[in-house]
Amino acid sequence: MEIFDSHTHLNDTPYAGEEAAYVANAAALxxxxxxxxxxxxELNAGAMALAARFSNLYAIVGWHPESSKDYTKAAEDLLITQLADAKTVALGEIGLDYHWDTSPREIQRRVFRRQLAIARDLHIPVSIHSRDAFEDTYDILKAAHLEDFGGIMHSFTGDGEWAQKFLDLGMYVSFSGIVSFKNAPEEHESVRLIPEDRLLVETDAPYLTPVPYRGKPNQPAYTRYVVEAVAKWREDTPEHIAAITRANAHRIFNLL
Structure with a gap:
């Protein structure tokens, strides 16, 4: 079984200095x-450094909505340079977060639209963060004609109706450890209806640790348990889910 963790933060503080050990742990599962x-x-630079260091790691760089208040022309110029790197496979994670509101919502929307315009110009896919903001996220993505360059709804938490709306935009839908939780009926509903060619898996580590390690620190290796949970809800085998999600990651990230 070969699994592709389509969204993880091995560049974050909990893993500093131990990245090789976590890559080895992941390979073991x-x-x-x-x-x-x-x-x-800082985290974009860390993603780039890890992608350069490990042949099986790739970088996604962008400005998270929580950090959008700090987005400047200099930051954009650097981002465009980073997006040209051969190991950079997407622009992200970008989007809207109305839960924490650490950046004003109008700034979030402006920076989101600007990064989508960059992705469109460069024809690179985007990884989307949306928390308590599906309606505005959908409207902005639709206006950006995302179907022309592709995107992923990362760690999707919506119901089947929202899943279908994002699928209709041509998006891929990625599930994190939340799908393994017993009390996640919307995710269980959604994961059953995603077509095979649009399904992805991720850990979002160090966050959202799946069962059987829920409540403990997460790591990329635990994508294995996300795969098993997705297989359970789709009445499929882990081997098949691993194979199709890996192929889908290769497609959206242009690694074919």
Whole structure:
């Protein structure tokens, strides 16, 4: 079994200095590839460094909505340079977060639209963060004609109706450890209806640790348990889910 963790933060503080050990842990559970995701100047640089260091790791760089108040022309110029790197596979994670509101909502929307315009110009896919903001996220993505360059709803938490709306935009839908929780009926509903060619898995580590390690620190290796949970709810085998989600990650990230 070969698994692709399509969204993880091995560049974050909990893993500092131990990245090689976590990559080895992941390989032991069949997680052979990862997309390392940034969100600001420091974490974008960390994602790039890990992608350069490990052949099976790739970088996603962008400005998270929580950090959008710090987005500047200099930050954008650097981002565009980073997006040209051969190991950078997407722009992200970008989007809207109305839960924490650490950046004013109008700034979030402006920076989100700007990064979508960059992705469109460069024809690179985007990884989308949306928390308590599905309606505005959907409207902005639709206006940006995302179907022309592609995107992922990362760690999707919506019901089947919202899943279908994002699928209709041509998006891929990625599930994190939440799908393994017993009290996640909306995710269980959604994961059953995603077409095979649009399904992805992730850890979002160090967050959202799946069962059987819920409540403990997360790590990319645990994508294995996300795969098993997805297989359970879809009445499929882990081997098949691993194979199709890996193929889908290769497609959306242009790694074919």
């Amino acid at each position: 069949g997680v052979t590839e990862m997309a390392i995701v940034g969100s600001d100047t």
